[in-house]
Amino acid sequence: MLEIAVVIPTFNEKANVPTLVARLDQALAGRRWEAIFVDDDSPDGTAAAARELGRIDGRVRVIHRIGRRGLSSACIEGMCATAAPVVAVIDGDLQHDETLLPRMLDLLQHDPALDLVVGSRFVDGGGTGDWDRDRVAKSALATRLSRKVLKGDLSDPMSGFFAIRTDLARRLAPDLSAIGFKILLDLMTASPVALRFAELPYTFRVRTEGESKLDHVVAMEYLIALYDRMFGRFVPVRFAMFSGIGVLGVGVHMAVLGLAMLVGTTFLPAQIMGAVAAMTFNFLLNNTLTYRDRRLKGLRQLLDGWVSFCVVCSVGLVANIGIAAFVHDVRNSGVAASALIGILVGAVWNYALSSKFVWG
Ligand code: GDD
Numbered sequence: 001m002l003e004i005a006v007v008i009p010t011f012n013e014k015a016n017v018p019t020l021v022a023r024l025d026q027a028l029a030g031r032r033w034e035a036i037f038v039d040d041d042s043p044d045g046t047a048a049a050a051r052e053l054g055r056i057d058g059r060v061r062v063i064h065r066i067g068r069r070g071l072s073s074a075c076i077e078g079m080c081a082t083a084a085p086v087v088a089v090i091d092g093d094l095q096h097d098e099t100l101l102p103r104m105l106d107l108l109q110h111d112p113a114l115d116l117v118v119g120s121r122f123v124d125g126g127g128t129g130d131w132d133r134d135r136v137a138k139s140a141l142a143t144r145l146s147r148k149v150l151k152g153d154l155s156d157p158m159s160g161f162f163a164i165r166t167d168l169a170r171r172l173a174p175d176l177s178a179i180g181f182k183i184l185l186d187l188m189t190a191s192p193v194a195l196r197f198a199e200l201p202y203t204f205r206v207r208t209e210g211e212s213k214l215d216h217v218v219a220m221e222y223l224i225a226l227y228d229r230m231f232g233r234f235v236p237v238r239f240a241m242f243s244g245i246g247v248l249g250v251g252v253h254m255a256v257l258g259l260a261m262l263v264g265t266t267f268l269p270a271q272i273m274g275a276v277a278a279m280t281f282n283f284l285l286n287n288t289l290t291y292r293d294r295r296l297k298g299l300r301q302l303l304d305g306w307v308s309f310c311v312v313c314s315v316g317l318v319a320n321i322g323i324a325a326f327v328h329d330v331r332n333s334g335v336a337a338s339a340l341i342g343i344l345v346g347a348v349w350n351y352a353l354s355s356k357f358v359w360g
């Protein structure tokens with residue numbers, strides 16, 4: 001009977017595929033296992049390389065995804081695609097220590113109370129290999145932040161190397177955010193009850209082939225996911241980003257206004273220039289960050305989007321001023337309070353209408 005599936009998310013890891021399969025074969029000798037590569041149509045032909053091995057060795061399977069990207073979502077898909085009772089996730093670049101797999105499996109097989117086993121770099125005997133100080137610091141920060149949303153005292157919640165009971169993973173799958181890299185953290189926080197875990201130490205190896213896909217976008221997605229878990233119920237992520245960008249836009253407005261007046265423009269045209277610059281800045285930033293999943297592309301779409309965004313914001317400004325004047329003059333509220341209420345109403349208006357008419 002099949003004992004364990006090893007899910008391997010890959011993007012451009014062709015050179016690592018044969019080595020990894022050979023090492024799995026060695027590490028899991030005597031166990032009944034399958035490997036599931038989940039590849040996002042890597043341009044280097046990773047999927048084809050894995051399929052080639054699969055023709056010789058039936059234990060090697062490939063899920064070839066077209067038109068999609070994402071480490072977490074790849075892992076989820078792989079975990080849901082096996083009949084094995086235990087499923088492990090391991091990086092495809094040989095940085096994780098596959099010799100831990102049989103011990104992970106033993107622990108889960110012998111202790112029915114255990115939900116998952118995590119490979120940890122931060123328990124005795126583990127380590128981060130030859131990371132530079134910068135990466136150690138960033139990883140430590142990400143780990144500290146994650147503690148705020150985590151149920152349970154996991155030493156390495158950023159680990160991408162673990163084994164879990166498949167039925168549990170499948171049960172949690174609908175509640176996973178599936179964004180970014182943090183599949184383990186996601187599983188832990190999606191569960192309504194604290195999961196029971198064990199940790200095994202390992203040393204993160206150096207990557208010798210290919211390159212890391214962890215970049216600024218991934219880091220940002222991580223922060224967004226954390227925010228969502230902590231405050232998403234109260235203030236939606238998108239609205240928070242939209243408002244934050246709005247605040248930056250005020251800075252842009254002031255800078256352009258000041259600059260224009262410095263070179264001799266009179267107030268009214270300078271004020272208009274400031275407003276147009278701020279709206280353009282906000283439109284572009286919202287397009288790349290807040291609505292990156294529905295991003296407008298190409299000159300035509302961008303131009304249309306920009307015009308509707310300016311229209312929405314102009315009406316928003318009228319609403320802002322109208323409401324502020326109303327609470328100030330009619331309800332006798334203080335100046336600052338009236339202004340803030342106006343700004344809030346304007347922001348909600350801009351957000352609600354632009355999400356429908358600009359990025360709808
Ligand atoms: N299918 C798929 N789609 N696979 C991906 C994608 C993607 O969009 N992005 C990355 N991968 C695969 C890589 O090919 C590799 O096998 C694995 O996911 C890890 O990606 P790396 O790009 O090598 O990440 P890393 O080494 O910087 O990060 C690792 O360490 C982190 C802890 O510091 C990963 O294990 C992370 O999960 C972990 O948090």
Ligand code: MN
Pocket residue numbers: 091093095207212
């Ligand atoms: Mn890696």
